Amino acid sequence: xxxxxxxxxxxxxxxxxxxxxxxxxxxxxxxxxxxxxxxxxxxxxxxxxxxxxxxxxxxxxxxxxxxxxxxxxxxxxxxxxxxxxxxxxxxxxxxxxxxxxxxxxxxxxxxxxxxxxxxxxxxxxxxxxxxxxxxxxxxxxxxxxxxxxxxxx
Amino acid sequence: xxxxxxxxxxxxxxxxxxxxxxxxxxxxxxxxxxxxxxxxxxxxxxxxxxxxxxxxxxxxxxxxxxxxxxxxxxxxxxxxxxxxxxxxxxxxxxxxxxxxxxxxxxxxxxxxxxxxxxxxxxxxxxxxxxxxxxxxxxxxxxxxxxxxxxxxx
DNA sequence: CCCAAATTGTAGCGTAGGCTACAATTTGGC
DNA sequence: GCCAAATTGTAGCCTACGCTACAATTTGGG
Ligand SMILES: [Mn+2]
Ligand SMILES: [Mn+2]
Ligand SMILES: [Mn+2]
Ligand SMILES: [Mn+2]
Numbered sequence: 530x531x532x533x534x535x536x537x538x539x540x541x542x543x544x545x546x547x548x549x550x551x552x553x554x555x556x557x558x559x560x561x562x563x564x565x566x567x568x569x570x571x572x573x574x575x576x577x578x579x580x581x582x583x584x585x586x587x588x589x590x591x592x593x594x595x596x597x598x599x600x601x602x603x604x605x606x607x608x609x610x611x612x613x614x615x616x617x618x619x620x621x622x623x624x625x626x627x628x629x630x631x632x633x634x635x636x637x638x639x640x641x642x643x644x645x646x647x648x649x650x651x652x653x654x655x656x657x658x659x660x661x662x663x664x665x666x667x668x669x670x671x672x673x674x675x676x677x678x679x680x681x682x
Numbered sequence: 683x684x685x686x687x688x689x690x691x692x693x694x695x696x697x698x699x700x701x702x703x704x705x706x707x708x709x710x711x712x713x714x715x716x717x718x719x720x721x722x723x724x725x726x727x728x729x730x731x732x733x734x735x736x737x738x739x740x741x742x743x744x745x746x747x748x749x750x751x752x753x754x755x756x757x758x759x760x761x762x763x764x765x766x767x768x769x770x771x772x773x774x775x776x777x778x779x780x781x782x783x784x785x786x787x788x789x790x791x792x793x794x795x796x797x798x799x800x801x802x803x804x805x806x807x808x809x810x811x812x813x814x815x816x817x818x819x820x821x822x823x824x825x826x827x828x829x830x831x832x833x834x835x
Numbered sequence: 836c837c838c839a840a841a842t843t844g845t846a847g848c849g850t851a852g853g854c855t856a857c858a859a860t861t862t863g864g865c
Numbered sequence: 866g867c868c869a870a871a872t873t874g875t876a877g878c879c880t881a882c883g884c885t886a887c888a889a890t891t892t893g894g895g
Binding site for chain 2: 543544545546547548549550551552555556559563567571574575582585586587588589639642643644645647648649650651652653654655656658659660661663664667670671
Binding site: 706733734744745748765 | 843
């Protein structure tokens, strides 16, 4: 029977896909990062982070927000009181800061190479979670060289 | 009780998070794209795409590969015969081509801004799925300007 | 040609992240 | 102050993507 060759070109083992498991690991983190970032933003701009508003801004139902918030609470990132604003813990706040910094660098970089603002923001929302420290540093360097770097704020 | 202000600064509605739902939609696609790309690569370099080899290269178990392949088959991207090589359908092959092109552009761009090859390949594996057509075009333009563009092959 | 090893397949389980439907609580306009 | 509307919470249900454990099939060396 016409089986394709199995050990034909088996000269030496094929390389692994550039870092197996890393993408999956990043995906398990990114919802938490986006929530922390958005909660911080809502608190600082409106004074509260309410379930309904999170749901509206994230484009999911309030049920999804509730379940995710429960998970973040188990992970020690937020605290909640029934029918009150969601609050960030110390860890949650720190995470939100890191996330925002990373987010702004990615947006700034994309814009610096000519991407329109709306596209840059949309692309960054997903890309930001897959940019390594080294690449982020290269983005910052690129921005600094063009005098576009906003240090920490 | 000290409820945070709810309708305080409600001057006009806060903007949605730069394209709600897009990231989730991309995530549901990206496993399929990576599988299609890898299957094509294995077939062209070794003559066959076997379950075990896919599992090894992707860093998951063969069980995960089987389940994903079943899903891709339901989606019309691959065909399988028990204990034989996985084959790409027309749609699957087309998808693998698009995916490979996109992948190479992202890797090339990252390398062009000074990212080491290994880091570029690792970062690209996740980033590639969140880069819009416009941003991809900007990457290509950037590469062309530096004479680093490899046109499709 | 035979049987152990490798490969492939499947059953069952877990978590993340969605949803609808419905219940409970709070808010605010009259 | 009352009650309808808004908000928040919860009970299932679904799919994607992982896994372990075990079964079935194929392969290849002796
Ligand atoms: Mn963000
Ligand atoms: Mn994001
Ligand atoms: Mn990928
Ligand atoms: Mn992703």
